[in-house]
Amino acid sequence: MEQQQDITTSALMQQLEAKLPKVNFYRFCQLLEQITDYELKMGTTESPVDDPIRFAPSKEMSFPAGELLCIEREPYLKRPITVRTRFLGLYGVDSVLPPVLLDDIVCKADGYQAVIDFLDIFNHRILTQFYRIWLKYHYPASYLNGGKDPVSRCLLGLTGLGIEGTHKQIGTPVSRFLALLGLVTQRTRTASGIVGVIKVLVADCDVDVEEFYTVWVNVPDRSKLGDANTSLSGNSVLGSRFRECNQSVRVIIKPRKAQLVEPLLPGGQLHQDIMTLLRVYLGYQVEAHLVLSISSAFLPRTQLIGSTARLGQTASLIQLNTKPREIKVNIGRYRGLAA
Known part of the structure; x- marks a missing residue:
């Protein structure tokens, strides 16, 4: 009573x-x-x-x-x-x-x-x-906050994220992946899946994924005459590097608002969250090159006393009477396994 x-x-x-x-x-x-x-x-x-x-x-x-x-x-x-x-x-x-x-x-x-x-x-x-x-x-x-209810735990178990202590390994709340169940449970990793992962974090943006993106791969141990571990008709490579396009994609993110530019740059919260989700979604199979496509109208004014503009990324000289143009900035690369 x-x-x-x-x-x-x-x-x-x-x-x-x-x-x-x-x-x-x-x-x-x-x-x-x-x-x-x-x-x-x-x-x-x-x-x-x-x-x-x-x-x-x-x-x-x-x-x-x-x-x-x-x-x-x-x-x-x-x-x-x-x-x-x-x-x-x-x-x-x-x-x-x-x-x-x-x-x-x-x-x-x-x-x-x-x-x-x-x-x-x-x-x-x-x-x-x-x-x-x-x-x-x-x-x-x-539903309970953090995906702690029984139904959410069962759904996360389908993705392999229902194991106790998983959130400590991935570095982000596992409840975020409840919106990605249809993508994470697929046996293959697709371009539309990468777009969906980024859209969960940044809804006001356009994402374009270029598959089979060609990159140069360095050869750490070059082929030499007299090397017993090198076969002329097998694994010998001429030169110090070669072109590879089977495990690399290029992800171009174009924000629609100026407020999203700073968080998407390296060190920003959205940038860290995107890298974390890509780590869980792509695993060790794919290497992703992230590019931020920014409209020149979104760039902050470059000043010596300002901290918003970054040299080599968002810093630019003022150009009067010019139409806005797209500026591409490399914001990082996700690598599942180090070469």
Whole structure:
């Protein structure tokens, strides 16, 4: 009883009570669970004693203008705090019981209170289970911050990120990958997948991926005459480097707002997040070259006392009466394995 009194006297509960006819039933139950913060959620135990309040339908037969009617308190009768609803229940407008029983309750005939007390045992269980069923099949409602709910953990398990301690290895909250389940669970890594990964972090940008991007690869151990480990028809390479295009892609990011330029540069938060997500998505199979395509209209004014312009990246000389042009800046390279 003491816990129930604390719940109804809380500031949030008083605000809800003032607007109770306008409150949604499901949302009301969620707020109750957040206020109580019990490990045992409402309707999950065998006894209603563990629930903070009771649910019962309204005894009125009028047209239901809302889902909830009022909160009843009867401390002198030692009754638990009851929230009257206007749907479901074994009596009221949605009742399926014989009209004889309903007429006795509406007219308050002799013994009607005993009938109500008996039916309320089932009414509370019906309404709480109705809420539990809705919560089970509505993933957005049962979602917990950080993806800690059971459904999110199962979904992350499909991607291999449901193992305990994974977030420490990838360096970012695993809940970010809930928006990438369709991409991460694919057996191959595609250009559209890279675009989707970046779009999750930077929605206001255009992303273009150039597949089979040609790069020069240095040969650390050049072929030499007399080398027993080198075969002329096998692994011998002429020169100190060769061109390779099978494991490299070029990712061009074009922001639509000037405010996104600074965070996308090396050292910015968005740049770090993109590199982290690419590490999880690409793994060790692909090497990605990141390029930032900036409109000259987004470049900050270069000043000796300013810290926004970077030499070699965003610093530029003022050119009057010129149309905006695109400036490409290399912002890094992701390498799964060092060559």
